[in-house]
Amino acid sequence: MPSLMSRCYPLLLACLFACLFVSASPVRRAEPGLLVGVGKSDVTGPIGEITMAGYAELAQKANGIHLRLKARAFIFASESAPNRRVVYVSTDMGWPSYRTLKLVVSNLQAQLSPADAALYTLDNIMMSATHTHSGVGGYADNFLTQITNFGVTPGAREAIAQGVSQAIIMAHQDLAAATVTINKGRVENASINRSPTSYLLNPASERAQYTDDVDRDMLLLTVKDAQTGRMKGTANWFAVHPVSMNVSNERVSGDNKGYASYLWEAQQALAGNPTFVSAFGQTNAGDVSANTAGAFCVDTGVACDGGKGSCGGDLSKCLGRGPGYDIGGDQLSTEIIGKSQLAKAQELSTSAVKTLTGGVVDFRKTWISLPDIKLTGQTGLNATVCKAAMGYSFSAGTTDCPALSFSWQGDNDPNASNKPFWNFVRGLLKEPSQDLITCQGAKPILLATGEMTSPYDWQSNQLPYTIFMITRKLAMLGVPGEVSTMSGRRMRAQVLQQLVSDGTADADAEVIVAGLTNSYSSYITTWEEYQAQRYEAGSTAYGPNTLAAHIQVFKTLASSFKSGSLPPASPAFPIVSEPTDFNDVNFLTPIVLDTAPAGKKFGDVSVQPGAATYKTGNKVSAEFICAHPRNGGSDASTIAADGAKPLAALPGGASSTFMTVERQVAPNVWEIVLDDAVWDTKYLWRRNGVAESRCTLEWTVGGSFPVVAGTYRMRYLGRYCRLQS
Template identity: 35%
Template sequence: MGYADMNQVGTGLRQRIYSRAFIVGSTKNRDNRFVYLVLDNASGDTAIRQGILDGLSSLGGEYSRYGKMNVAVTGTHSHAGPGAWLNYLLPQITSLGFDKQSYQAIVDGALLSIKRAHQSLAPGRLTFGSTEVEDANINRSPSAYLANPEEERKRYTSDVDKTMTLLKFDRLADQKTIGILTFYPVHGTSLFGNNTLVAGDNKGVAAYLFERSVKDDVEYADDFVAGFSQSNVGDTSPNTLGAWCEDGSGLRCTFKESTCGGKTTGCHGRGPYFREMDQGMKSCFENGRRQFSAAKDLVAKMKSTSVKIHGADSVAAFHTFMDFSNFTFRSPLDAGRGDLETCYASLGFSFAAGTTDGPGVFDFTQNATGGSTKNPFWYFARDLLHAPSEKQKKCQEPKTILLDVGESQLPYAWSPNIVDVQLLRVGQMIIIVSPGEASTMAGRRWKDAIAKSATDILGISDPIAVLGGPANTYTHYITTEEEYSVQRYEGGSTLYGPHTLAAHMNLTLTYLPYLRDTPSRKKLPPLPMGPDPPVNTDISYSFITPVAYDTAPIRKSFGGVISSPEKSKTYKPGDTVKTKFIGANPRNNLKLEGTFTAVEYFAPGSNSWEVARDDFDWTLVYHWKRVNPVIGTSEVTVEWLIDDDFYSVGNPRKLKSGTYRMRYFGDSKKLNGDISQFEGTGDTFQVQV
């Protein structure tokens, strides 16, 4: 979905995005299981989750054990994935509506990953470890963090969580590791808003590097999966050099508002390789490498220092819905406060200011009283959409409402009011499945409360609480009440008012007993299911132009070579090689489980061509360009940055010197709608390593 910028239109593929499924089940009770999905996209989603549940239901049989209660759909929060698959109108607007193909690709990929995880189920051992990753995230809203009580802040050494927690899955039969699942908070915004290539951002890189690194390792199963899940990501940034004014002044952005000359547009976070001018590509890889290296080192240490997940037959999960438009509850943090309430969803003026990872436009700034709040035009525009009631304004204070999305239902719901509530448990570990982006301190409070109550209510003496998300739907942000009062971007994007976090904590604590052992759960009353949210897939608008047809230039064929690498040159690591082909629209066939591109190496011993790189690899890029939209001609450029030491980190399969060529696999569409496959093969070139 990119950065909600209509000018950020996809032009190709840097990295395939994946669904990775983890199933945990009791060996004593086959019905006690849960599925934790890590999708390389922005978030979980109501319609996506429903599509997955419908798919599992249609599979029947063994898959009937997976359903509404025990399936968690999380996103890594990459801002470099395709858009147009989200359920609600607001995020659909900047992607020109809803695209069934994009939606179905995510659902089908998730279902396939669940099927593969299910088919590999076997008795295993779960172990837990943690490590500090100091150099992969910073707080992008430190002024809001400072609004939290000083005594609370003194409990922590950083204004972001630096701890990476890791769950390791080992198969008992052969002692092989079949998966790892990590939790670490850092925004998927290493790739900037001018990037137009699909990728999994830094967590996609981390997973790619880990999975690549164990290809020939006998300690790992052939179908090993590395999941790098998001955590309390709300106020984190991967742009670890901080926010600077990109006007040549050499100044940092202002501390409170993140502006330069009073505007947000020139203020941008910098990653470790910001000088490369490559849309954040190298910084993204470096951030992913830092997460990968930390996880790899941790796994090695866990051979002697891991914590066993004991009582692993205590597997439980629950899921319900709550209408947050008018939820009244008692504070879980201060019983003496009386009743609290949440509000219809709304977004404040500071939401439009964007962040230092992706600045906004016009006169919006990250505070509650910026210039935009004094501009009558924005109130006029707001009221044309939906004028908030006095009750809504009061409920959301001190937020100044810009978009009253929760009460906007025409032509269909703009944003969710009905919110997912879900917890998962295995042994002493409890996973909070958060529908929104919890800020650092919000996540800490939530995890602390769950861990404490797990001891009191579940009898767990050494609880481990982790948080994963954004999951199941997308409810924007979850800040503390103190951070909300500052109304930076995260507070302005906390949909349900200042008590949003307290509401989430209240509900998960209230339903915590449903994670008890099976006999104890059976004594509880049925879990209230709550109201079902709308699923808008069948009524969503789409203004995305379909593929009408493709044509090749006169007397040319699809897959024909337009330009090739230099014959006289010997390429070396760090060089970029390109082959350009006569192409067709990639939407004719997404090639799920396949590849658009390949680099092949000629193996002299077997006198045959071997695939050396394909869409799986970060350094091989597929560029698509529509040359003439009227007659339907396209060009595809296959670009390979030959892996040097930086990009070869952890790769057990070293590049060989010799003869290489590039391949392109496409599909063209005729005017009558028929689609035909074709291939292109580039000229050979020489590589010396």
């Protein structure tokens, strides 16, 4: 029988050889990982007789809350250079505002230490709008976008800036080693192209590369804590307009993207992960609608597209509708489109295929004067980028919300029957110069916005551009406008080609078009789509070469990663300082007095809920004598009254609320369980006479937030304004 040593000898010899082999091999150090922080805060702002930002319809006022608006922040840095950071913030608002971004940076400087504040500047923050069409207006930078809000609403920019800066501070405090993965998949039945005839003008060979006339792919980043594996947050980009809530809606809402974010975060909170943040960001959705049932004439049911012959020439009747609209209106449409995005995002989060490792986290940012750009390799008008101008079809709106009955999409006929009226309007404002007319080409100019400077710029001719690199696998383009489907495809492909050829990115890297970022310049279509002059093209401000200019800027920025610095200013790449601040106009009527009826007081119930036992899915409604909502709601420190238990913070995470749902836990003792920040509650204000108000509070029992059996009450919590003596 062999001895123990003789049996172990071959094993010892094998181990010796293995150790020699390992020691002789080069030692491989782990690539630096990523640091990621996430944060979320409320950006709802003032409401009450303020036109919403999106449809630009004067009659659509923000007079209530359906779902509070949020900012969701993600900070990325490399472990090898933790102070070189990039910040992406997806914000529930109609369009971005550079002046609001400047307030964000000022807030960070005031609220962080000097060393920490220096980490976040105007250069490394992307503030991207989801483009909800049910968000609060009155904060835009340029006069054209301010007109329907009667200028700038006092407190609007400040509220957004405070929320965005708070979300960034939370992400700053949350920054830690993380595992970041990428996945991509198709979202079916959640989007359609609302200008398919324009899309068909793109080259057949180019269209043949794609299966659809919209981008159905969702790109998802999943962030997990490197130590515990806990899911900290997700950010995804899917192209669809948040227009599920239609123009008749009076309650502030994040629409389908805001709902998808809310629902996933609520699910995670109920599962014990209350700090989870989920951003459903915007990308190249310029010609993409959520009204998947298509557009039809409301009187005949005949399909229409917003062209001159639609609905007998009355475009106001040509309306797109979302799924389930005939059953549950725009709220059901919002839920369906939102849940479609949510389902895909949750699926992708469990089957990630690519991990972001190694490389650096870096950024580039510049201001560009678009009319000064000369396009490389082009001559004559093909090399020219125009001053801003809006076409006649801009006045038509889209099938999501047609603007005027006597305007139509595809309006590029100088002799069309609607021209005399619009020519009169144009003559009152400003006749475009001949240079502008020549430069804009196929676009008949209605508003020469780039030449209009009273009371200040109607549209800026200078725009900010930002690009982020997050390892060698991901590039993010901060685009200051709404990008059409094919425009986004060209932008992604050409920037990726530049990054790969420079050795900056891997061939399998993803390029994200983060639409509506940091500033708003309306639309960006391809040269071919521009010729049709549908709404998107009529709103492509800088002429037929707008897309080519954007691509050239981003390719030049992309190439600067290789050189290590921005290229010098030149005629081909003009770097200009940001526009000068100005004194904003404001024609919004202030609130000077709130009154209650004789013998009544604020907060009295005028219509009680029906006496009944309510079950999950039932709706409870009550009406209160209330005050104008622009005075604001109540915060956590002031709502403990009438037996309500004190609480440190509101359950929905906002700083104030107009309503609560409370459960009785003992005689005359009530616990606050919901406020106006959840999908299940609704708050709506209406004026009653001159200075009186009525508010309706609604609660869908157990809609998205389960509640236990018991006795509940709803409470109104607004503030009133009294005359000063």
